[in-house]
Amino acid sequence: EDKVVQSPLSLVVHEGDTVTLNCSYEVTNFRSLLWYKQEKKAPTFLFMLTSSGIEKKSGRLSSILDKKELSSILNITATQTGDSAIYLCAVEAGVSLRFGAGTRLTVKP
Amino acid sequence: GAVVSQHPSRVICKSGTSVKIECRSLDFQATTMFWYRQFPKQSLMLMATSNEGSKATYEQGVEKDKFLINHASLTLSTLTVTSAHPEDSSFYICSALAGPYPGELFFGEGSRLTVL
Numbered sequence: 001e002d003k004v005v006q007s008p009l010s011l012v013v014h015e016g017d018t019v020t021l022n023c024s025y026e027v028t029n030f031r032s033l034l035w036y037k038q039e040k041k042a043p044t045f046l047f048m049l050t051s052s053g054i055e056k057k058s059g060r061l062s063s064i065l066d067k068k069e070l071s072s073i074l075n076i077t078a079t080q081t082g083d084s085a086i087y088l089c090a091v092e093a094g095v096s097l098r099f100g101a102g103t104r105l106t107v108k109p
Numbered sequence: 110g111a112v113v114s115q116h117p118s119r120v121i122c123k124s125g126t127s128v129k130i131e132c133r134s135l136d137f138q139a140t141t142m143f144w145y146r147q148f149p150k151q152s153l154m155l156m157a158t159s160n161e162g163s164k165a166t167y168e169q170g171v172e173k174d175k176f177l178i179n180h181a182s183l184t185l186s187t188l189t190v191t192s193a194h195p196e197d198s199s200f201y202i203c204s205a206l207a208g209p210y211p212g213e214l215f216f217g218e219g220s221r222l223t224v225l
Contacts, residue, residue: 043216099145099155 023089115217132203
């Protein structure tokens with residue numbers, strides 16, 4: 001059965017810290033891995049990764065996929081209170097999109 | 110960017126009634142749409158994958174007869190919660206896949222269902 005596992009489940013840091021969120025997966029017919037930020041309602045798209053070893057960057061956020069290790073990391077540098085959210089990892093496999101349980105990040109002032 | 114619209118954003122109904130939620134891709138065609146349910150303080154749970162012109166694929170544990178999904182056109186998928194009960198109260202979100210795999214997913218704003 002396909003599965004996506006995120007770690008840690010929750011994380012509390014202070015402003016300015018750097019955090020690394022992990023996502024590992026076991027799926028058949030892998031297509032892509034996506035990261036989302038969920039705050040209030042629907043999650044907002046962050047990155048889509050399909051190729052191993054190519055870092056995607058957006059401001060203070062970056063992500064990379066390792067197909068050999070079947071995992072991805074999401075880095076956030078110089079965290080701000082506005083980064084507090086649940087970060088979701090999802091893997092497109094076949095015709096489905098499997099979500100991890102999410103990592104709840106809390107950034108304290 | 111692409112926009113996915115859900116309607117209604119909020120609905121309150123009596124127990125035993127049926128409620129239909131629409132998910133529309135406004136500026137692109139989506140052959141595949143997904144329906145999720147979110148429980149408080151939890152991640153999204155995939156309920157089903159909706160493919161235009163064919164039957165939806167339901168996740169294990171999701172009752173097909175209770176949550177009817179229809180993807181009648183390339184821009185519209187509907188979720189009907191039949192004979193709703195208070196335990197069906199939840200936040201339902203749809204997403205639409207733009208383009209062929211791998212493609213970007215665009216999420217609707219969600220619909221909050223409250224069953225009295």
